[in-house]
Amino acid sequence: xxxxxxxxxxxxxxxxxxxxxxxxxxxxxxxxxxxxxxxxxxxxxxxxxxxxxxxxxxxxxxxxxxxxxxxxxxxxxxxxxxxxxxxxxxxxxxxxxx
Numbered sequence: 001x002x003x004x005x006x007x008x009x010x011x012x013x014x015x016x017x018x019x020x021x022x023x024x025x026x027x028x029x030x031x032x033x034x035x036x037x038x039x040x041x042x043x044x045x046x047x048x049x050x051x052x053x054x055x056x057x058x059x060x061x062x063x064x065x066x067x068x069x070x071x072x073x074x075x076x077x078x079x080x081x082x083x084x085x086x087x088x089x090x091x092x093x094x095x096x097x098x
Contacts, residue, residue: 008045050083058083 004015004022016023024044031040050060061080065073 003049005047005049006044007047008043010041010043013044054083056084056086 003017004024006013006015011026011029014025014027016025024046026042026044029042031042034040048062059080059082061078063078064076066076067073
């Protein structure tokens, strides 16, 4: 399923789709190490198309694994978003996914 819309990116990107996930690759990006300030940064801003027909108050929880070269995965924090077309939200900080 092709569900990623690229918005902003700073390198060549290849997106591989599987049944359960999308894999974003930056082939041959070759960023220098952290001692090269301002020269070792990358960015990818994207939007994900949700499944149609999800009811209000449906939680979508995601996280990403980032691989640099042959090093072990670095996991991002979980992001939780609620489908809310007709909801009234008074204090988003108090809403937690179940």
